[in-house]
Amino acid sequence: MRRVIGRMSHEIVERNRGADRVILMGLQRRGVPIAQRIAAAIGAFEKIDVPVGTLDINLYRDDLTSRPQPRVHPTDLPVSVEGLVVVLVDDVFYTGRTTRAALNALMDLGRPRQVQLAVMVDRGHRELPIRADYVGKNVPTALNEEVQVRVTEFDEIEEVVLIEHEGEVLP
Amino acid sequence: MTIGTISPVSANTATTRRRHVLDLDDFNKAEIETLLDSAEAMRKVLGRDIKKVPMLRGKVVLTMFLEASTRTRVSFEQAGKMLSADVINISGSGSSAEKGESLLNTALTLQAMHADLIIIRSPQSGAPYFLARNLDSVSVVNAGDGMHAHPSQALLDLMTMRRNIGDLAGKKIVIIGDVLHSRVARSDIYGLAAMGASVVLSGPPTMIPLELLRGTSEHFPACVSVQPNLDKAIENADVVMALRIQKERGTGGLLPSIREYSRRWQVTDARLARAKPGALVMHPGPMNEGIEISSSIAHGPGAQIEEQVTNGVAIRMALLYQMLTSGAPDESVGVEL
Numbered sequence: 001m002r003r004v005i006g007r008m009s010h011e012i013v014e015r016n017r018g019a020d021r022v023i024l025m026g027l028q029r030r031g032v033p034i035a036q037r038i039a040a041a042i043g044a045f046e047k048i049d050v051p052v053g054t055l056d057i058n059l060y061r062d063d064l065t066s067r068p069q070p071r072v073h074p075t076d077l078p079v080s081v082e083g084l085v086v087v088l089v090d091d092v093f094y095t096g097r098t099t100r101a102a103l104n105a106l107m108d109l110g111r112p113r114q115v116q117l118a119v120m121v122d123r124g125h126r127e128l129p130i131r132a133d134y135v136g137k138n139v140p141t142a143l144n145e146e147v148q149v150r151v152t153e154f155d156e157i158e159e160v161v162l163i164e165h166e167g168e169v170l171p
Numbered sequence: 172m173t174i175g176t177i178s179p180v181s182a183n184t185a186t187t188r189r190r191h192v193l194d195l196d197d198f199n200k201a202e203i204e205t206l207l208d209s210a211e212a213m214r215k216v217l218g219r220d221i222k223k224v225p226m227l228r229g230k231v232v233l234t235m236f237l238e239a240s241t242r243t244r245v246s247f248e249q250a251g252k253m254l255s256a257d258v259i260n261i262s263g264s265g266s267s268a269e270k271g272e273s274l275l276n277t278a279l280t281l282q283a284m285h286a287d288l289i290i291i292r293s294p295q296s297g298a299p300y301f302l303a304r305n306l307d308s309v310s311v312v313n314a315g316d317g318m319h320a321h322p323s324q325a326l327l328d329l330m331t332m333r334r335n336i337g338d339l340a341g342k343k344i345v346i347i348g349d350v351l352h353s354r355v356a357r358s359d360i361y362g363l364a365a366m367g368a369s370v371v372l373s374g375p376p377t378m379i380p381l382e383l384l385r386g387t388s389e390h391f392p393a394c395v396s397v398q399p400n401l402d403k404a405i406e407n408a409d410v411v412m413a414l415r416i417q418k419e420r421g422t423g424g425l426l427p428s429i430r431e432y433s434r435r436w437q438v439t440d441a442r443l444a445r446a447k448p449g450a451l452v453m454h455p456g457p458m459n460e461g462i463e464i465s466s467s468i469a470h471g472p473g474a475q476i477e478e479q480v481t482n483g484v485a486i487r488m489a490l491l492y493q494m495l496t497s498g499a500p501d502e503s504v505g506v507e508l
Contacts, residue, residue, distance in 0.1 A: 056212060059224035059254075059492075069188055069497035071205065072212040072489075108221045 001120075001158055004136040005034070008118055009041035011134050016085055019050050021113070023081060027090040027102055028056040028073040033151045034120055035089035053077045055088070060101035063170075081110040091149035093119035093135070096128035121160055123147045143168045188497055191303040192490060193313045194320035195361040203365055206489050207330050213488035216253060217481065227256035230495050233281055236292045236314070237263040237274075242456055242480055243314050243324070247290050250487035256287075256495070278302050282309045287495060290314045296354075310494050318352050323490060324455055325358035327483040328412070329366060331475050334482070335451050336409055340367035345404050345446075347436055348414030348463050349378040349425075355455045356414060364392035372397050373404035374414075374436055377425040401436050408446040412453040413438045413463040429462055438464045443473070451475050 013019050019042050026035030032054050039050040056073045088102050099117060106115065118134035123141040139147060139162070146163040195203070216224055232251040236244050244260070251258040261281075263269070268277060274293070281289060288310040291299050296317030303311040315321040332339055344363055350356045350372050363370050372379055376399055382388040383397050398404035405411060416432065426432050438452065452464075452473045460466045469476065 059216070059226045069493070072209040072492065074212045074215050076215070104225070108224070109219065 001136075001160070004120070005037050006041055008134045008136060009038050009045075012038065012087060012116075012118065013042060013046055015116070015133070019046050019048055021083070022085045022087060023051045023053060023079060023112075024087050024089055024118075025053045025055045025077075025102075025106065027088060027098065028054055028058075028075075029154060030091040030149055030151055031055075031089045033153045034091060034149070035087075038087075038089060038118070051078045053079075053081075055102055055105055057098055057101040057105050060105045062097060062101070075105065075109070077109055081106070081112040083113050085114045085116065086112040087116045087118050087134075089118045091120045091151075092147045093117075093122040093132050094125055094147075096126045096130035099130050100128055120149045121147050145169065189494060191299075191311045192322055192494065193299050193303060193311065195322045195325050195358050195365065196320075198362070198365055200365050200367070203326070203329060203362060206326060206486065206493060207333055209492060210326075210330055210482065210485040210489035211334075213250075213492070214482070214485035216488070217484060222253050223255060224253065225255045226492060227251065227254040227495055230256040230287045231285065232256045232258045232288045232290065232491065233261060233286045234258065234290045234314070235261045235277070235281075237268065237298075238292050238294045238315070240292055240315070242483060243292065243321075246480070246483045247312075247314060247323075247487050249484050250491055253484075254488055254491055256491065259286075274298060274302070275305055278306055278309075282306050288312065288491070291316075293317065312490065312494070315354055317354065318357075319354050320358045321354040321455075322358050322362075323483070323487055324355050325362040326490070327479055327486045328355075328359055328453060328455070329362050330482045330486050331453060331479050332410055332451065334478075335475065339363065342368045342409040343371065343407060343447075344368050344410045344412065345371045345373060345408040346412045346414065347373045347401060347404070347438065349417060350374055350414065351378045351380055351425075352417055353414050359412070360391060360395055364394050368394065370395045371404045371408070373399060373401045375399070375426060375432065401442060402445065405442050405445050408450055410451045410453060411438055411443060411446055412455075413458075415455065415457065416459055416462055433462050437462065438468050440465065440467055440471075443468060449473065453479060456480070 016022050024035040024039050026032030035052050039052045042050050054076045056075045058070045058072045086106060090098060116133040119132045120136040122132055122135045122138045141147060144165050144167060146165060146169045148161050148163060150157050150159050152158050216222060234244055234247050248258045248260060286309055290312045291302060292314040293316050296319035298316050299311050299313035313320055313322055336342060346356050360370055376384055379397055383391060450473055452468055453475050454464055456476060458464055458469055460469050
């Protein structure tokens with residue numbers, strides 16, 4: 001995981017010719033520690049403090065009538081996104097609906113110059129025309145499988161696991 | 172990065188969804204904390220330029236206030252609108268209630284219009300319970316019923332306290348004034364009991380429930396005690412909450428005079444000095460400055476009265492979110508008084 005984050009950090013800096021106009025927005029909850037790690041990695045080799053915000057998309061979901069109620073976590077923005085490149089950071093990229101909600105949530109916060117998407121794991125099965133700019137690892141999956149990215153902050157362990165379920169997995 | 176296959180684990184989801192919120196007497200600490208956490212996230216929405224999220228798009232929320240109110244009605248309305256629900260306000264005067272239509276028939280009419288949730292304030296204790304029992308598709312929120320309960324006010328009080336002094340377990344909360352007629356005090360007591368705080372009530376003995384004075388209470392939690400002498404009650408308090416002297420519910424016979432009340436039970440600088448340094452001062456509003464609270468305290472450094480109003484909007488957003496999203500509600504949650 002450490003090496004993957006290192007590579008994604010370099011890709012972000014390369015694509016944006018530096019990181020001085022970049023803000024990382026971690027999607028609650030597991031996107032947040034990943035965003036913090038990317039920021040730390042960029043900080044280490046670019047000698048720059050990249051701001052990290054958090055974005056909760058639960059108030060923008062389109063599927064709240066068909067799933068258990070998620071907890072709402074705070075959205076925190078350390079600086080205005082006006083004129084910046086916002087890199088959305090998420091753990092698992094699946095249907096694209098989370099990203100759609102994140103884009104709507106982000107637009108309510110301001111008008112960034114550009115929005116990019118970084119994901120730890122791309123498991124396929126997109127339902128919307130959305131793609132990622134930075135991918136940690138492509139993991140082809142079946143619909144009854146679930147991908148979990150676990151981070152020490154929430155799970156006391158650092159790993160990516162593939163879980164097999166009886167039926168189809170909710171996004 | 173390792174990829175392995177293991178057995179399923181449970182999802183990170185909140186507690187069961189309630190169809191009705193009528194009082195806090197059946198809430199536990201975990202459920203209250205979930206609501207307070209979600210209200211913290213909602214408070215962030217309040218601070219934005221664009222104070223609106225699409226959460227409750229297409230939901231219809233009715234406020235039915237059969238008694239005067241500014242902050243509760245407006246904050247429920249604002250909460251609904253900020254979550255993109257359509258909010259319709261009904262008042263006693265100007266509605267069919269004036270023509271003599273019964274509360275139930277009015278509510279059935281509103282249900283037939285496919286309202287999703289009715290927020291009701293009524294001078295009759297128990298009215299929201301009656302509606303909850305008789306409506307089969309609408310959710311009911313009690314926004315204050317007579318002298319009985321006011322759960323959203325209690326939740327915003329708990330939120331205000333937790334934001335300032337952290338975990339409420341073991342904290343001393345003093346509630347001063349007309350506890351007997353106060354729905355706010357009653358709901359606060361249940362909420363504070365669930366959070367593990369201790370509550371001291373102070374006020375004229377005529378305004379304290381008799382069973383508490385006799386020390387034989389079956390209806391109040393064990394964490395409640397009475398100390399009519401405010402100078403003693405306030406000692407070492409973490410939170411000092413003054414209640415309004417409610418002229419509309421009658422003080423006749425209960426108080427020799429307003430002047431005597433303010434001399435003995437007004438929250439003043441001298442009295443507050445006996446509480447813990449930095450103690451919070453709260454009041455559910457509207458205040459009678461100079462009667463239950465002195466002006467210098469009401470606008471002093473420890474005063475949380477405007478914070479309470481802001482938190483009130485956030486907690487009502489959290490309540491609407493909790494009640495109107497996700498699957499089928501849990502019907503087993505009590506609707507009996």
